[in-house]
Amino acid sequence: MCENIYKPYLMVIDQIVDETADVKTFRLKFKNQEDADKFTFKAGQFGEYSIFGEGESTFCIASAPTRKEYIECTFRKAGRVTNALANAEVGDTVGFRGPYGNTFPIEQWEGKNLLYIAGGIALPPMRCVIWNTIDLREKYKDITIVYGARSVADLVYKHELKEWEERPDIKLITTVDPGGQTPEWKGEIGFVPTVLEKAGLTSANTIAILCGPPVMIKFTMPVLKNMGFEDKDIFTTLENRMKCGFGKCGRCNVGKLFVCKDGPVFTYEEMKVLPAEY
């Protein structure tokens, strides 16, 4: 009999971290050890996470493939499914289908500097590849992470930001929008493109991975171009609405591309062929 491709794995919520007032991270473990043993994924891929009786939502896999035995997702309460997921508790069972989509080509980046630039809730889609390359640290040269949020309260993964800040082999620059700082805040104050511009970084032998709200992307791209980056060396990941996740329903198409199958990871060179709104 044919395996049902829509049937999710059963996952138990092992840990919940409240990142901000409306963002949570779930650590999920496979209920069936056989599923856990067989499961593999690569940085950049995503899945369909379900809460039974409510529906499915698309989130990237936010943990690194180098960390076995569990997967993590970080989501913001946006609507029906994410609100229901946010009410789930440790020990509850949820569904997961995946992994789907293409991946960040981290093997091709070996020997290069990596510049990660993220804004707000866009750090989760990048966390997987960040940890993946940190776990393979000797393969890469400088790793720089520029991360901005509206306010200190909106920064996600605060515990990990501290860890990255303390590591001598990672350069972390955090920033909050003017007015979003607290008296204790020791990071930068300013928008991500401005902070990036004055960071004194270059494009030499460097790959940039950029993810954030459209306004951040709009003003960061010229900064990257001024730094000398070519479009083929700038990567991003798209978040179009999806249904099936693997190229069957046509929900996510952009021009002739399916974001779920041909993406979600694209270079800016590849994005040039997409319709103007992208």
Ligand SMILES: Cc1cc2nc3c(=O)[nH]c(=O)nc-3n(C[C@H](O)[C@H](O)[C@H](O)COP(=O)(O)OP(=O)(O)OC[C@H]3O[C@@H](n4cnc5c(N)ncnc54)[C@H](O)[C@@H]3O)c2cc1C
């Ligand atoms: C590849 C991919 C990876 C993603 N990764 C993450 C992640 O790691 N964390 C996370 O919080 N979210 C992520 N998203 C977005 C997430 O899928 C939606 O926010 C979520 O599905 C909303 O589900 P819901 O049922 O709670 O909301 P719904 O009731 O479906 O919608 C709530 C509101 O959000 C809008 N909306 C829903 N989905 C999208 C979307 N894709 N783009 C723009 N607006 C949307 C709706 O129009 C509506 O206004 C990702 C999306 C994709 C395609």
Ligand code: FES
């Ligand atoms: S989500 Fe169904 S084709 Fe992409």
